Amino acid sequence: MISRGSRIKSNLKFLLFGIGCGVMLSSCWTTEGNSKGSSLDVSKTKKIDSIAVVRAVHFVPDTLVNNRLALRDFNSIVQGMPQSKNQNAVEKLRESPVFVFVNQDTTSYLLAYQYEGTTSYAFDCFEIGYTKDLEQTKEILKVDEMFFVLGSGLKLGLSLVELIKIKGNRYDQEGNQITYRIDDYRQSPFLKRYNMPAYFLTCTLTDNVITKIKFGFEQP
Incomplete structure (x- = not known):
């Protein structure tokens, strides 16, 4: 028969294992998300902004x-x-x-x-x-x-x-x-x-x- 103390230790180990896995998954997701975000901001947004600035110039005739x-x-x-x-x-x-x-x-x-x-x-x-x-x-x-x-x-x-x-x-x-x-x-x-x-x-x-x-x- 499993003692009450053994059950508590077992549950505690399972809880700690679950928390650890959650932290690792969260870290991996955050790192990947930040990596993709940085790539978009640096390489694409600047290009889009520069094109938008040029296109925003409306031709006004000189007289x-x-x-x-x-x-x-x-x-x-x-x-x-x-x-x-x-x-x-x-x-x-x-x-x-x-x-x-x-x-x-x-x-x-x-x-x-x-x-x-x-x-x-x-x-x-x-x-x-x-x-x-x-x-x-x-x-x-x-x-x-x-x-x-x-x-x-x-x-x-x-x-x-x-x-x-x-x-x-x-x-x-x-x-x-x-x-x-x-x-x-x-x-x-x-x-x-x-x-x-x-x-x-x-x-x-x-x-x-x-x-x-x-x-x-x-x-x-």
Whole structure:
């Protein structure tokens, strides 16, 4: 006959064994769970977050240069660069007549496009680039500006990564050119406001660095 003391010892051993197994199982489950959690947080979440940040950038069309010249705004040329009223448009330098401006140290240029049939000095498109890449012309106006920059902060010399941070990743690429477009007139209050069929912003890159920017409206 088993004594009462023996039964207590037996039950105690069984209880301790059960507790030990439970602790071991709990430890194993926790370790495995933490391991998987860490793997997800470190390797995947950062990637997802970085993609989300880029996709969150909504493309907003630029219309200003140096917060002075504005697309299709006659008054901006009067207020921003009044001396240009005596400047003549240059023919055959581009597909449309252009006014040519250069910065203080003549290292970069700004072309202001004048489409046929539009209001004088209400420019439809702007182009910014380095003067070393511009054909020689006598009709140049030097302005008191260190550099040319768009309203969004976009300018020559920025990297591809910086471009995408500013304008987003919804673009088309052809060779070394990246183009953002708005061409759905029916769904675009922006195009309706200017009564123009399409807007574009094209950046030319050399070694992933912006060397030319052209933006504005397409000819009707």
